[in-house]
Amino acid sequence: MLVIPAIDLKDGQCVRLRQGRMEDSTVFSDDPVQTATHWKEQGARRLHLVDLNGAFAGEPVNGGIVKEIAAAHPDLPLQIGGGIRDLATIESYLNAGVQYVIIGTQAVKHPPFVAEACKAFPGHIIVGLDAKDGWVATHGWAEVSDVNVVDLAQQFADDGVDSIIYTDIARDGMMQGVNIEATVRLASSSSIPVIASGGVSRMEDIVELLKVADTETGGGIMGAITGRAIYEGALDLAAAQAYCDRY
Template identity: 65%
Template sequence: MLIIPAIDLKDGKCVRLKQGRMEDDTVFSDDPVAMATQWVNQGARRLHLVDLNGAFDGVPVHKEVVTAIAKAHPDLPIQLGGGVRSLSTIEQYLSAGLNYIIIGTKAAEEPEFVEEACREFSGAIMVGIDAKDGMVATHGWANVTDVKATELAKRFADAGVSSIVYTDIAKDGMMAGVNIEQTVALAKACGLPVIASGGVTNLDDIKALKPYSEHLLGAITGRAIYEGQLDLAQAQALFDA
């Protein structure tokens, strides 16, 4: 399992939100490339990038910064989500050096788009499922649908998706622990590797996730490592043990 640092981009800066609220952000760095390097130096084996502006606007906003991060770390697997709504956007990001592209809102609204993307970019497509009380949320979490997260995940079981990032909105940025029950239930429902996101706070959360390595590819962490509540190297070592 991997512990994956999150770099959330808003207005060119590295921030963290609370429960996805754009107005409730904390700026941690004006230099996202330097922040990426910091996590790599601490042993990160993959990075999770989010174009927050892109998620709300529906178009990529941080291509320049994202490309700079990829160029700075050409051998590091990087996944990105936020504002991915077209095949051309996916192609541009992959050409820029990214390895995995996460389709979120578009996956919920047009599941067939994911299947098309998987055919076009085999092995590079991930699906981001964000949920509030088990129901799928879209458009930067601004819209909560009547679709169950587990049902949406099942839709992609045989689509060629490499993995799913599952985020519990209520937990995200709140330092309140991971919703392991729902995360594992979703992984079992679809049979795909799942990356847990939202609420990873300390080593106790890592210990709680480890028994489910059969279903989980890893866990994304943001605020906890930025505020020093979780040591990235220690967390990865615990997963490796």
């Protein structure tokens, strides 16, 4: 299982939000490229990048920084989400060296776009499903839909999606622990591998996710995204990845 550091970009800086609220952010660095270098040196095998401004704007805002990170670390797989609404944006990121592109809002508002993107760029599309109490949220989590997260995930079963990132909004940035039950429920209902996100804040979360990664889930839990915990030192990235490698 991969332990994936998150680099959330807001106004050109690395920040972490609490429950997705743009007004409740903590700045951790004003040098995103150096931050990427740091996590790579700590053993990261993939980075999770989010263009927070782009998620609200509906188009890339921090795309230039993402491309700088890709250029600086061509051998480090990157996945990017936030403001990705069309094939041209996906193509631009992939051409810049980004490995995976995350479709979030568009997957909810226009599910056929996922199949279209998978066909155009096979092996490079991730679906991001962010949920509050089981209901999918969109537009940078500003809107909660009437779409059930499990029902939506099942719609993409035959599209060729690489994986699904599942984020529990209520726990994101709150250092309260990952929602194991909801993550397992989603993974068990889908043949698509799941990447857990939201609340991954200590080694115990990694241990618990590993216990169910392959034994209780269908597609399996292939990774866990962590942000505030590694920035504040509550979780040691190198130790967590090493533990996963031994498991």
